Every structure is written in structure tokens, then in C-alpha cells.
Amino acid sequence: MIYPIVKFGNPVLEKPAEKVTVFDEELKKLIEDMFESMYAARGVGLAAPQIGISRRIAVVDVTFKEDPDAKLVLINPEIIRKEGRHSQSEGCLSIPDFRENVGRAKEVTIRAQDVTGQVFEKTGDDLLARAFQHETDHLNGKLYINHISALKRDLIKRKIRKLVKAGEW
Numbered sequence: 001m002i003y004p005i006v007k008f009g010n011p012v013l014e015k016p017a018e019k020v021t022v023f024d025e026e027l028k029k030l031i032e033d034m035f036e037s038m039y040a041a042r043g044v045g046l047a048a049p050q051i052g053i054s055r056r057i058a059v060v061d062v063t064f065k066e067d068p069d070a071k072l073v074l075i076n077p078e079i080i081r082k083e084g085r086h087s088q089s090e091g092c093l094s095i096p097d098f099r100e101n102v103g104r105a106k107e108v109t110i111r112a113q114d115v116t117g118q119v120f121e122k123t124g125d126d127l128l129a130r131a132f133q134h135e136t137d138h139l140n141g142k143l144y145i146n147h148i149s150a151l152k153r154d155l156i157k158r159k160i161r162k163l164v165k166a167g168e169w
């Protein structure tokens with residue numbers, strides 16, 4: 001099932017999501033649906049709040065279907081190590097058609113649970129590190145625009161308000 005993507009302005013995007021404690025069939029199905037929804041929206045990462053579900057689940061595939069091993073499920077993820085600094089253009093499916101340069105750690109290690117509840121750690125750099133940080137932020141109710149200057153953030157918010165008024169958001 002493909003879920004519609006929730007857009008900026010919906011409060012679900014700005015509140016911390018609930019920890020996952022039950023690893024059952026329903027969770028597996030939700031994760032399949034999250035991958036399907038992410039690919040349909042042409043994204044490389046998707047957090048559950050972006051489909052209106054406030055639970056600590058994210059899916060990532062920075063290769064966009066090129067490499068099946070790159071499909072990652074992050075349940076209750078935590079960033080446990082950060083290194084370096086790197087600024088690059090970043091966007092979000094919930095803030096469509098906007099992009100900004102965002103400074104992030106260049107290399108990060110994440111600790112998360114998989115679909116069975118098994119804890120694992122994974123280190124990524126560049127785009128994968130960026131995805132880990134962006135998706136973990138989502139689960140904490142934070143968006144990439146929280147990491148840019150107030151001036152740029154206000155400009156984006158103003159443009160979004162116009163789009164809302166025009167019925168185009």
C-alpha cells in the first residue's frame with residue numbers, strides 16, 4: 001500500500017515519535033509499505049511520521065533500488081558517533097520542491113533495531129551519513145530546516161504559506 005506523504009505544517013512532523021516495542025507481522029507489513037511509499041515518492045529515505053504514523057521507524061535506500069543490500073530498516077535508531085563536517089544540498093519529501101545546503105557530520109555510526117528487533121550498528125559516510133541524521137531527526141520531530149539560518153527558514157515558511165493559501169500545498 002502506498003501512503004500519501006504528509007507535508008510540512010502537519011504537527012505529526014514536529015513531535016517526537018513513539019518507541020517501537022512490538023516486532024510483529026503488522027510491523028513487517030508497515031515497513032514494506034514504507035519502502036513502497038518511499039520509492040513511489042522518488043525518495044531515498046522515509047520516516048514513519050511522514051506517512052502520519054508517529055512511531056520510531058525509518059527506511060533508507062540511498063542507491064534507490066540499485067543495490068538490494070542498501071535497503072535499510074532503522075527501528076528506534078540512535079546516532080552513537082559523529083565525525084567530520086560536510087555541507088551539501090538537502091531536501092525532504094515533506095517539504096517538496098525546496099532544497100538548502102545543510103551542514104551535517106560527514107561520518108556517523110547508528111545503533112538501531114531491525115525488523116526482528118535485533119540490535120545492530122552501522123557506519124555510513126556522505127549521503128548515507130546524511131540520511132541517518134535526517135531520518136533520526138524526523139523521529140525526534142526535527143526537520144532539515146531546523147539546521148539552516150532563521151532567515152532562510154523564514155523565507156521557506158513564507159513561500160509555503162503562499163502555497164497553502166493558493167491550495168497548492
Ligand code: NI
Nearest residue numbers: 091092093094
Ligand atoms: Ni525528510
